[in-house]
Amino acid sequence: MFELLSKANGTSPWEDDYDGWSPIKVIDTIHQILVNEQVSGSFLSIGAGNVEHDLLNLPYLRTAVASERIGINIDPNQVGRYAGFEVIEANAHNMPFEDGWFDCVLCNAMLEHDPQFWLTLLEIRRVLRPGGLVVLGVPGFLGEPLGREIPGLPGFGAYEYDLGMATLTYTEHNAPGDFYRFGPQAVRHVFLAGYEDRHVTAVMRPPRIVGWGTKPTTE
Numbered sequence: 440m441f442e443l444l445s446k447a448n449g450t451s452p453w454e455d456d457y458d459g460w461s462p463i464k465v466i467d468t469i470h471q472i473l474v475n476e477q478v479s480g481s482f483l484s485i486g487a488g489n490v491e492h493d494l495l496n497l498p499y500l501r502t503a504v505a506s507e508r509i510g511i512n513i514d515p516n517q518v519g520r521y522a523g524f525e526v527i528e529a530n531a532h533n534m535p536f537e538d539g540w541f542d543c544v545l546c547n548a549m550l551e552h553d554p555q556f557w558l559t560l561l562e563i564r565r566v567l568r569p570g571g572l573v574v575l576g577v578p579g580f581l582g583e584p585l586g587r588e589i590p591g592l593p594g595f596g597a598y599e600y601d602l603g604m605a606t607l608t609y610t611e612h613n614a615p616g617d618f619y620r621f622g623p624q625a626v627r628h629v630f631l632a633g634y635e636d637r638h639v640t641a642v643m644r645p646p647r648i649v650g651w652g653t654k655p656t657t658e
Contacts, residue, residue, distance in 0.1 A: 462642075462643055464643050464647075465547065465642055465647045465649065466492075466547075468642050469494060469497070469547060469574055470498065472649070473497065473499045473500070473574070476572055478504070478543045478571075479505070479506070479542065480505070480542030480543070481505075481506055481508075481509070481542050482505050482507065482541065482542065482545065483509050483510070483511070483540075483545065483566065484508075484509075484510040484511075484546070485510075485511055485546040485549055485559065485563070486546060486547070486549030486552075487510020487511060487517070487524075488526065489510075489519035489521050490517075491521070491522070493521075493524070494547060495523075495545075496521070500524075501523065508523060508524035509524065509526075509527065510526035511526065511529040512526055512527075513528070513530055514528075515528050531546075531549075531553065532555065532559060534562050536566045537566075538565055539567065539569060541567055541568060541571060543571060543573070543574070544563050544573045544574070545573075546573075546574070546575050547575070547649075548576060550575065550630075551578055551619045551621070552613075552617060552618065554616065554618050560630060569654055570653060570654060570655075570656045571653070571654050572653055572654075573631075573634065573653075573654065574649070574650075575626065575630055576650075577620075577621045578621075579621045579625075579641070579646050580607065580608040580621075580646065581606060581622070581623070581646050582606070582622075607645040623639045623648050626649075626650035631650050631651075633655070633658075634653060634654060635652060635653045635654075636652055638650065638651050638652065
């Protein structure tokens with residue numbers, strides 16, 4: 440179900456100067472996807488921040504491959520210009536861009552905070568050009584019960600069965616709300632429905648689910 444991304448070496452080429460809030464393994468995974476896919480042109484980051492650690496500032500995008508780097512955020516405090524990219528105030532449910540404008544759309548650690556995330560997914564598809572790449576990252580869960588992590592669950596008594604059927608996921612983190620957790624099937628079959636070359640991988644524990652795919656050239 441999952442794909443493991445390989446790198447030339449075991450370290451991130453840019454983590455020494457990274458001081459971000461999103462786990463480094465997730466960001467490194469997204470960076471490696473972009474490198475592997477060799478995507479170029481115009482890039483959009485949804486839920487972007489006017490900060491150094493935004494996805495728009497990944498090393499791959501700081502090269503000539505990115506002709507345009509734009510981020511959107513509903514929070515006016517995140518709006519501004521920073522080192523080669525701009526973040527504008529906009530709602531992901533109604534983006535101020537023409538159809539098929541972007542070659543790549545990135546959206547990490549945002550959809551769980553969106554009570555109507557399906558509207559964002561529809562807009563992503565609209566603004567992405569045919570043949571363009573979408574990369575999505577969300578906190579999730581896997582089909583591995585907690586009982587495998589703690590065999591026997593000693594000391595839990597009457598709660599042993601319940602905990603044995605539970606699974607790991609991220610704690611609530613409001614920004615400003617926190618509404619969802621998504622499994623790999625949701626990412627593949629709901630988020631990426633209608634896309635081609637769909638891929639899903641899981642990183643970290645509790646897991647972050649990262650999925651990516653290509654918009655068909657004809658629809």
